[in-house]
Amino acid sequence: MRTVSLSKLEEARRALDAPLFADLAGDASVSFEFFPPKTAKMEESLWAAIQTLVPLSPRFVSVTYGAGGSTRERTHATVARIASETGVAAAAHLTCVDASKVEIEEIARAYWDAGVRHIVALRGDPPVAGTKFAPHPEGYRNAADLVAGLKAIAPFEISVAAYPETHPEAVSAASDLDNLKAKFDAGATRAITQFFFSPEAYFRFCDRAAAAGIDGEIVPGILPVSNVAQTRKFAAMCGAEIPAWMDRLFEGLDDHPAARQLVAATTAAEMCRRLYAGGVRQFHFYTLNRAELSFAICHLLGLRADASKLEQAA
Template sequence: MSTPAVSFEFFPPKNLEGSFRLWDCVNTLAPLDPEFVSVTYGAGGATRKLTHDAVGTIHKTSGLNVAAHLTCVDASRAETLDIAQGYADIGVTQIVALRGDAPKGSNGYRPHADGFAGSVDLIEALAETGKFAIHVGAYPEEHPEAASQQADIDHLKRKFDAGATSAITQFFFEADTFFRFRDACAAAGITAPIIPGILPVENWTGARKFAQACGTSIPPLIADAFENATRDGTTDLLATALASELCDDLIIGGVDHLHFYTLNRPELTRDVCHALGVTPKVRLQNVA
């Protein structure tokens, strides 16, 4: 079995404690030599400046390739493209281009009056600059707002046609979920890389809420296992075993790149990577 490439998602810190947690996460996972690391936006673009600052600092101090999340929410076209240009100016050449979630408490997504209508328009504008590799989101199970699974795939095809270079999926619990999605994408004429997103479950209550919000189905056996492990205090052991098994099944099925949602808690992700044979290769530069 070949060793996969890996990448990691972080979120920007909101306070001093969060900053220490983020840098601990970077220090722990950087030696695994990821293809890139990404830094998220909050709902409604709430962490826009924090994301920019975190991207710049990680890029400057770690030597890692950083992919900055960029959304259409609550910003004009000019403002959004200015942010992208700011990333290009500091040498960040990868962007995760997303429509973005509506601000909390709002009645769903509404485009900014002077902004991008959605992710396809954003991707097209970024591609026209010629400055970025563009990652996009994909849903192996039907997006809660989608008319159907096929509508989701058709929308993903439009994103690739607009200039996206790869897609990263929402997390899922069974390898067959990804394989069915991959086959359907191929049938729709999608040939670009689709990278499965992996969530090592650090907190079962939070993961269950996250799954419900984004349309990820939870197999009853896995739900029962986590409920029992939560009572027994063995959640970490179960999470590591299940995520490692899922990744192993994906690799056997031809996947050569895995993207981990770390939630800024690196230990489970590190342990899963070690189980897959992804071991330290480089030493992180000093982080100021």
């Protein structure tokens, strides 16, 4: 049974007795993930999303990196622009896939020179879906090795991935936790979880991590779902379970995008509220380069946009 403090129990009672989102303290901190745009139109949409979310004062925003470095230049350009134009700390994803240690050092130093001090270090997915990861003969074997290598290059802040429902390639849940501990031992600052749809999955994972000797920050990754079919594909890649009730909830909404958005925001916000009641104060949102759902959930959690930062991001 999960052990909770008296203050958390009081918060849980308040969540049950009062309107769910009434007068929250606004003491949560958030971060947002984007992916690099492929076209001028996507660039415009991305920047509109960034401008909407920057006034919420995120701890950082991160930009993903394609398999095999397929988006390397676009990732770098997006991160550099965020760092230079918004005043928000920007984190760049970096993977081990198809890259030698020399290449990764060049990329990391280029980020450092551009003012980027935060790397999201990942093993990465193979360039060809369905194939097994194979380390570059002159590269890093895994994310823990990559973290150690980056720390030797410069004093980066480093985030890594965690899997509440176990990585699909892991031999066992215990070995998956061993891998996470190795990443922290190598110098990781925090872990960001893959998305999940049950607060219990996150809390149980944190309990198991603590029992395994992991005392680093584990931030829940939140994916507001508006497209169940797309989410199902993502879930298959990272081992997340989509509950049957969620499939049923979105039935009949294919031709009603506004209603689908409302349902998506409601379900994700409710889960965040339950995480908040359990003591969570850090949230990481997978935005899919859209701002509306993440902004609405943050607002419900008590965060308010700072107009001066909107002017800075414009």
